[in-house]
Amino acid sequence: MSQVATPELQQWIVEQARAGCKPEAVLAAMTQAGWQEDVAIAAMEAAMGEHVAGLQRTPAALTVTATRATTQREGAAQQPSSQAKPMPEPRLAGHPRQVDAGDRVVDVLVNLRSPRVVVFGNLLSAEECDELIAAATPHLKRSLTVETQTGGEALNDARTSDGMFFRRGENAIVSRIEARIARLLDWPLENGEGLQVLHYRPGAEYKPHYDYFNPDEPGTPSILKRGGQRVGTLVMYLNEPERGGGTTFPDVGLEVAPQRGNAVFFAYDKPHPSTKTLHGGAPVIAGDKWVATKWLREQEFK
Structure with missing residues (x-):
């Protein structure tokens, strides 16, 4: 059965970020709770997308660092998890047309x-x-x-x-x-x-x-x-x-x-x-x- 991230789950993700939890820890908690990894990463990206919109890119931005945690387990090179990697990104906060x-x-x-x-x-x-x-x-x-x-x-x-x-x-x-x-x-x-x-x-x-x-x-x-x-x-x-x-x-x-x-x-x-x-x-x-x-x-x- 496919898994769907609920608004409650996304709110929980935001709360963990505000509390200072590292993306790797949030991802691990979700997978341990039974969430499929790709679904968990997508939920983290969606939840944090609007939360960090309009702010400077910081280490708290799970959008990038969550997927980097996956990369580490797959053996790919990565930067330290405390540093979010800047990426090109259009300004789409608020879902503009x-x-x-x-x-x-x-x-x-x-x-x-x-x-x-x-x-x-x-x-x-x-x-x-x-x-x-x-x-x-x-x-x-x-x-x-x-x-x-x-x-x-x-x-x-x-x-x-x-x-x-x-x-x-x-x-x-x-x-x-x-x-x-x-x-x-x-x-x-x-x-x-x-x-x-x-x-x-x-x-x-x-x-x-x-x-x-x-x-x-x-x-x-x-x-x-x-x-x-x-x-x-x-x-x-x-x-x-x-x-x-x-x-x-x-x-x-x-x-x-x-x-x-x-x-x-x-x-x-x-x-x-x-x-x-x-x-x-x-x-x-x-x-x-x-x-x-x-x-x-x-x-x-x-």
Whole structure:
């Protein structure tokens, strides 16, 4: 039988946090009481989401540190539990329908806690979408993937798109969109990689994968020198293919349809499958698909 977190349980979680209980202790108490671990973590995230909204990120924020306790048991590296890891996070306290991104009001269409996924509407104007496509088109080449075996880049049969990167702040439209993203996700502009534009023709896809860099691969340390781990991804849809081309999250059965001007954001607080951020670009069945992707790092990307 599936378990459902009740309002009473969520209130209890908040009370434990106010009393100074560590997230690991709260999680252990819940699992000992018979709660499934994934349900317990989701309940902790939901309960603390509004409680810590609007506050500075502190060690009391269970949203991040609760899942880090799970990571420790799974053998993944972690920071001390007394330090909550800062993460990109849109300001959604009070469940707003829209958020202020500085120069544009953006719609909130989907707000999922586990995995951390938010679908935004109206992030880009139609004119901005067209301008990005036009600026990128002359520079497109077969897309490469980061090669964690070597720390370089390589062709990958799982990724059959063409793409290019803009340098951060390369031109006026890129600068404008990067500033908007930084405001929307409450994350330093300098912690973002350069904006990538991708073009998928019919039949092209990007098979399910993770965006973080596998810490067990030999090339990862050299990749991390440029800004640490990736902690978030924003995929912006620049057009609408006739059929197919959605962004899929297989672990949770979610598919986000590509709609011009909309975007999907997802975050991952550790480089581990428990974040449920396995995702892919479904094959384009008819028409072309254009997207712009922004990856966010822990530190300044150089």
